[in-house]
Amino acid sequence: MYLVQKIIRNRNTILVMAVVAGMLFGNLAEPLEPYTIWVLALVMLVSTTGISFKSLVPFSNTLKIFGAGILFNYVVFSAMAILLAWLLFPVGPYFMGFVVIAFSPPGIAVIPFSQILHGNSNYTILATLGSYIAAVLILPWVFDLFPTESSLQRTDILIFLTKIIVVPLILSRLLLIKPIKPYVEKSRGRITDWGFAFIIFVAVGLNRHVFYEFSDVLFKSILLLFALTFVLGYIYDKLNRKFHWVDAKTEVSQNLLLTIKSSGFTATTSLALFGKEAAIPSAVMAIMVLVYLIYLSLK
Structure with a gap:
């Protein structure tokens, strides 16, 4: 019984179960879609309690780390993602799904995995915080630059991001x-894991026909996301070893910030702003990120 409980509580097992459940019971996903935004807000509320504002001092050092998080997350990754997505999906909801991924903040999982992989935990926390704050400023302007059939206004996006980032971050202090x-x-990890599992279940369930058919869209999404995780992470690792930009612990943190996006954030944002087809890349990314984190752990 203890072994069964340990397996069920494992983050990787929970996310795999969410993907499988989405494939098998996807008919239940549609009525649950409106709740994804509230589940994400709850996850953000609980998970951001691990971010201490005391770590912001000295602020000059914090600004440098904020800048590094923005560089890896919104410049390097975003440039690669947009270029590859434009080549494979020139227009339409799939392209917008990758735009959301490109400019989304890093996954909350980078913080615990930074500890597991012996990275620089404080660096990871600060860079993640900076990236989430920057998302509120960057995303409303980004969506204006790309073609979409959505009638969304910049204020609509700003209100949406305030609900899932700003308000939870402030309330988390309470x-x-x-x-x-x-x-x-005691319960933070479990709430975060099951919250993301709920979101991934909905994203996969709404688009399970794509997985069953193994369509061209699915193949291209897998190919693109493999390049943005495994290939991009491998290239950065080799470059840092050659040029010695940062120490080994900081390199682990930067690698995670460069390659791990928040699948829960991207799936919820894609569903809410651009429809279920735009969430297909996020559903694929949830699986790819899971495999990549397992690979890093074994490595």
């Missing part, structure tokens, strides 16, 4: 009050 904090810390 969960750090002493009587509440121990309970939050």
Whole structure:
């Protein structure tokens, strides 16, 4: 029984189960779609309690780390993602799905995995925080630059991002009050894992026909996301070893920031702003990121 509980509580197992459940019981996903934004807000609320504002001091150093997070997340990764997506999906919802991925913040998983892989944890936390703050400023302007049939206004996107990033980040400070904090810390990982599992289940379930048919869209998405995780991470690792830009611990953190995007954030944003077809890349990314993190752990 203990072994079964350990397997069920494992983050990787939970996400695999979510993908499989989406494939098998995808008919249940459609009525659950409106709740994805609230589940993501809850996940953000709980998971950001691990970010301490005390770590912002000294602020000059924090700004440098914020800049590094933005460089890896919104410049290097985004440039590669947009270029490859434009070559494979010139227009339409699939392209917008990759635009969301390109300019989304890093996955919350980079923080625990930075510890697991012996990276620079404080660096990862600060760079992640900077990337989430930057997302609120960057995304509303980015969506204006790309063609879409959506009638969304910049203010609509700003309100959406405020709901899932700004408000949870502010309210998370209330969960750090002493009587509440121990309970939050105890359940934070489980809430985050099952929250993302719910979002991935909905994203996969709404688009399970694409997985069953193994269509051209699915093949191109797998190819593109493999390049943005495994290939991009491998290239950066080799370049850093050759030029010695940063120490080994910081390199681990930067590699995660460069390659790991928040599948829950991208799936929810794609569904809410551009429809279920735009969420296909995010559903594929959830699987690809999971495989990549397992690969890094074994490596």
